[in-house]
Amino acid sequence: MYKVKEVANLVGVSVRTLHHYDEIELLQPESITPAGYRLYTNQNLKRLQQILFFKEMGISLQQIKNILDRPDFDQLEALRMHEEMLKKKKSRIDTMIQTVQQSIHALEHGNEMEETEMFKGFDMKEIEEHQKRYAEEVRQTYPNDLVKQSEQKTSQYTAQDWKRIKEETNDIYQAIASHMSQGPDDPEVQRNVARWHQFITNNFYDCSIDIFRGLADLYVADERFTKNIDKHKEGLAVFLSEAMIIYCDEQQK
Amino acid sequence: MYKVKEVANLVGVSVRTLHHYDEIELLQPESITPAGYRLYTNQNLKRLQQILFFKEMGISLQQIKNILDRPDFDQLEALRMHEEMLKKKKSRIDTMIQTVQQSIHALEHGNEMEETEMFKGFDMKEIEEHQKRYAEEVRQTYPNDLVKQSEQKTSQYTAQDWKRIKEETNDIYQAIASHMSQGPDDPEVQRNVARWHQFITNNFYDCSIDIFRGLADLYVADERFTKNIDKHKEGLAVFLSEAMIIYCDEQQK
DNA sequence: CATTGACTCTAACGTAACGTGATACTCTAC
DNA sequence: GTAGAGTATCACGTTACGTTAGAGTCAATG
Known part of the structure; x- marks a missing residue:
């Protein structure tokens, strides 16, 4: 059983964040003490891990709640999609690193970069596409x-x-x-x-x-x-x- | 010379974003047509590139403006810091990928992960530290x-x-x-x-x-x-x- | 030359996800 | 017993746009 600050420290979020998640019924503590203190369990932590993965994917908190509250929520499937998304984000950052390195090189040698080269990696299109696809899969409810x-x-x-x-x-x-x-x-x-x-x-x-x-x-x-x-x-x-x-x-x- | 939608498409931001940046005097078009249309130049695009790099670093728009408006702003130095920051973000994502892979493995084998293992990578501390250090360097104005x-x-x-x-x-x-x-x-x-x-x-x-x-x-x-x-x-x-x-x-x- | 669709403008309200500060209660170590 | 840390709720504030509305502009087309 963990208190709110213990969870906050363990996970790297703020106490306010946990309060907020409680308020919107995204992550509700397993129990409350007579003094009103929130107590979290390992099960809560597992759900919080999922929440943070979805957040990293840029899914809104309301959508995360809907996803996690579904009776047929498939945690393994979700983890696989998180992995895919993280690899896409990594790829995007790799592209941005290349862009910044080319920018440095161009500046040091007094060269001009092509406009299209200058902005490679910033584009969130691919990631947003992935978010959309995920949202689409999530709401595919009809047999x-x-x-x-x-x-x-x-x-x-x-x-x-x-x-x-x-x-x-x-x-x-x-x-x-x-x-x-x-x-x-x-x-x-x-x-x-x-x-x-x-x-x-x-x-x-x-x-x-x-x-x-x-x-x-x-x-x-x-x-x-x-x-x-x-x-x-x-x-x-x-x-x-x-x-x-x-x-x-x-x-x- | 580019019009607002051309810049938006090239860069991958919205027209509203460019309007907003104009409003707060972060990125002001080089000229305005008699009809009031914004016209951007390659110089504007260079500044926009810097803006997006700083945004990627999590610096606020007001701070970005302050940085870029300084007479002694060192573009090369800034690009080097962007590279460093992007590498840190990449490293963080690598950690998260490992976390999600370990989570998948644990789930498939019916194992429990340590709480501290479950949340590796989510922590923004190192990145926030970097942001702080950067902000610190930026405001080091006193000789x-x-x-x-x-x-x-x-x-x-x-x-x-x-x-x-x-x-x-x-x-x-x-x-x-x-x-x-x-x-x-x-x-x-x-x-x-x-x-x-x-x-x-x-x-x-x-x-x-x-x-x-x-x-x-x-x-x-x-x-x-x-x-x-x-x-x-x-x-x-x-x-x-x-x-x-x-x-x-x-x-x- | 009129029309139309795409593009452009300004204005303004709305929003998500907390941060922050205030106030008061609770708990634990000294 | 006390002090400091931790906990609670409440409520206002903030950032960075998104979105909508209404109106003007531009260029291609018939």
Whole structure:
């Protein structure tokens, strides 16, 4: 069992960082003493290691939380991707070292470098590509059979069907959005989440509770979803996601 | 001559980044078209290269500006330090790669890693040390003879002298602080900056205009100075620095 | 010559991930 | 018993842009 400063020293982060991670429920201590002190275990440290690897990859803390909270999170697979990413970062730094050495050489010999040569290595494109790909893999939640089921159903939809679907979607989202101040476990919010669940099963595919839970993650993990949902109301995606998780917890009692 | 998007593409930064650098006077385009378009030259690109190297070192944009604006900025020396820093970053990533490989190995074989082993490489201490040392070297503005002159003078000061010096310092700072809203070129502000200049010469060392200008840089480049001065009023260090530079420009006309 | 799409500008709000400082309680070594 | 280190919460501040909006500019095209 470790106290907060012990963890901070061991790992090389600040106490404030650990407090922050606790606040956002990214890394919550295993237990709390009567005085309110945080106590961390080896299990916490393992999760913290993963967090730091993901951070090194440039993944946001919210996304890291979503990843680590997934029931099907594959630690070994994640470690392999971390290794790949670190090798890419190393390669980028190697390129930058070459650039700086060529810059030194050019300066010492009064030469001019090509513009494209001057900036080799700074480009974050390759790393950002990797981040994107990883995020893409992480949010690949749909089993193929669901995609097929959905495609089978929707391929027969008329424009009228889509209009109805869009209207009902808006209706449900607005109903949930208008109760954001009541909290995600508000009965009215939960009623509409149930509507949403039923709506997906009626119109797209058989949506089990586990799949619905995965969808909740997706709404915040995939910024395209987040953006789209937040068009109804700022912050709705996070709120809806939380409400869906509460709903799933209730259904699975 | 390049337009803003051309530079952005060549270098791998965003247009917004270049706008931002222009706004804070870190990288100002060589010229502006009648339509207000920014035009960059090869000289701008060279400075941008330096900026990106310093950014890679984790130096703040304000500090980068201070460094690059110094008349005695040594580009070759800076490039050498960039190389050194990049090698340290590479070394850190190598350590992290080893950590992740050992983590994979431990997981595959059902072993437990030592806590200290789990977090090797994450620690930014060595890199932060390097940043600090670099910042230290950058703000080493005092020639040794001034330090000696100051030490010679102040070694004879009594407690009464120090009391008087402290009071006069406070007096000058308060006078300047109370005119911050008037702008750094306000006559009253400039009068007190002259007082400050004379005060340093009277009490510490012969303070030439160039040295005074260097001191102005130091007040914002060295966060210990910044913090100390800002105790009088938030933002006073930056304001005083600007006022001192205006004063020096006036003196050197 | 008008149009259009890409590019450019300024302005301003928003954001993530903490740092920092204040205040008060807790714990442990001396 | 005490002092210093460690712990808690709270809340404001910060950096470095991203993003959006609205409007002007430019060059290719029909």
